[in-house]
Amino acid sequence: MHRSDIDPDLERQLADAQAEDQVEAVLLLRPTDGGEEQPDEITSLMERASDEDHDAELNYLPRMGALIVRARSKVIRMLISQPEVEMASANRIDHGSYL
Numbered sequence: 001m002h003r004s005d006i007d008p009d010l011e012r013q014l015a016d017a018q019a020e021d022q023v024e025a026v027l028l029l030r031p032t033d034g035g036e037e038q039p040d041e042i043t044s045l046m047e048r049a050s051d052e053d054h055d056a057e058l059n060y061l062p063r064m065g066a067l068i069v070r071a072r073s074k075v076i077r078m079l080i081s082q083p084e085v086e087m088a089s090a091n092r093i094d095h096g097s098y099l
Contacts, residue, residue, distance in 0.1 A: 006080060009090035017073035022055075024091035025076050027067045029084055042067070045084050049075050 013023050029042070042060055049056050049071055056071035068091060069076060080088045 005087045007087075007089035010076075010088055013090055013092075014073050014077060019072065019074065021073055022070055023073045023076045024068070024070045025079075026089045026091050027069060027079060027085045028087040028089075029065045029067060030086040031065060041084055045079065045082060048082075049079055052078060 010023075010025055017023050029045075045067070046058050046060065049058060049069060053071045053075045056069065056075055058071075059068040060066075061068065067079075067085075069079060070091075071079075076088075079085060
């Protein structure tokens with residue numbers, strides 16, 4: 001994924017997070033040639049995240065092609081690096097950076 005495809009708020013949150021801190025992110029998944037994500041690929045992606053962090057919370061929104069994740073920062077970083085992920089955004093905005 002290109003750096004430009006990662007929300008600056010998410011980059012900041014990941015940089016500030018300690019190893020055990022949880023971060024929330026919305027991952028937009030890359031559609032296949034048929035226009036929809038393959039269920040096996042989504043299942044595999046979610047299993048990889050759960051294997052890394054048993055407390056990870058994942059919610060897949062098939063109509064939007066999005067995966068909402070609350071997990072340790074290292075898991076979010078791992079997911080962002082996967083070829084199935086097209087874009088990543090923070091699920092929570094750090095309001096302090098806008099004041």
